Amino acid sequence: MTVDTPPAFHVMLKPRGAICNLDCKYCFFLSKENLYPNSSFRMDDGLLEKYTRQYIEAQRVSEVTFAWQGGEPTLMGLDFFKRAMEFQQKYRKPGMRIDNALQTNGATLDDDWGRFFHEHNFLIGLSVDGPRDLHNAYRINKGGAGSFDQVMRGWEYLKKHRVEFNILCTVHAANANHPLEVYRFFRDELKTQFVQFIPIVERDNETGFQEGNKVTNRSVTGKQYGDFLIAIFDEWARRDAGRTYVQIFDVALGAWLGQEPSLCIFRPTCGDALAMEHNGDLFSCDHFVEPNYRLGNIKEIPLVEMAAADQQKQFGQAKKDTLPRYCRECEVRFACNGGCPKNRILHTPDGEPGLNYLCEGYKAFFTHIDQPMRFMANELRHQRPPANIMGYLAQQEAERQQQFARVRRNDPCPCGSGRKFKHCHGRRS
């Protein structure tokens, strides 16, 4: 192994390729089936073993994670995953901890899956877009019907077998204007402690590749995404901090602590989150499973060589090198870093290409959370729980209420608008 190889990298495995039992309207991966005409879309045991050995050998860290995705990975059947566990034990280095994370739509789960996930400590990502109507808007099955009931059945099995899970919720045109309905459903009905909100920015083109600058009308707008996150943040910071983990809030707190963001989309560079198809083809990223981003096949080139290849380094570095000046001078760049390159399809106000489609939302969100994030980061620096934000905001709110109770009509409005109370919050309708 040369010194130039990365100490660790992630690979998203797609053992069943793009094959899925659902037909979600916004899914960016279903069209990848076209890349492999006549394929069986099943990773064979020889390849599974080869990958397991190479992946473990390549990691120079004591904890590694196997990430299973699709399509729908459970369509490989339970026996495939049992063999995967055997291979992991066979090649595990002394002292190495191996975790498994699997993303599923939940529709295939049953008692056997539940027992297996529990026994092997899988972390399950369950795709749910909110309560029934919001979920069913785009997450439909092959018959065109909403998949909500199937997914909820899967959730029941996860709960029954005490499987660790988090909710992966995509934010799109149908649910973007219902942030609290969505968030409270996850918190109060599904009793989840971990939630991710992933924006749908879906290119409108024939190829299914990251080409062109048109997006479908299922996509969330930048403003909607920002408002969505802000509404949830305000509720979370007042009552759920320390109890419910919302990925983007956690990642942002790291940025306010001066750490490099832990999520690839907010890091200055990327390139250490690759994707491998069912036949061993390795690609630069899950969002770039396209011929131009194919690094090779692990049957021909060792995995670690492809992960360290110049092509991959350039892919990751391009994220930084192409960042427009507008972003470089942005006050929240430390937390945003221009977002994922796949969404950089706008021009900046001064005409430079490469601005993120979600910029308006990112800017509004990161600006909105600045003060509470500073507070939480300070608490952490002093070894106090960041959840103290709830008490701090409650105190601020109480003080504001008192000011409103005392204010006279010609006083400045306590809201800080600079206007007289009688022309602002004290205005008679």
Ligand code: SF4
């Ligand atoms: S292209 Fe986007 S999703 Fe892929 S690694 Fe880079 S930042 Fe992450």
Ligand code: SF4
């Ligand atoms: S908020 Fe907008 S301008 Fe600022 S870094 Fe992010 S994408 Fe660039």
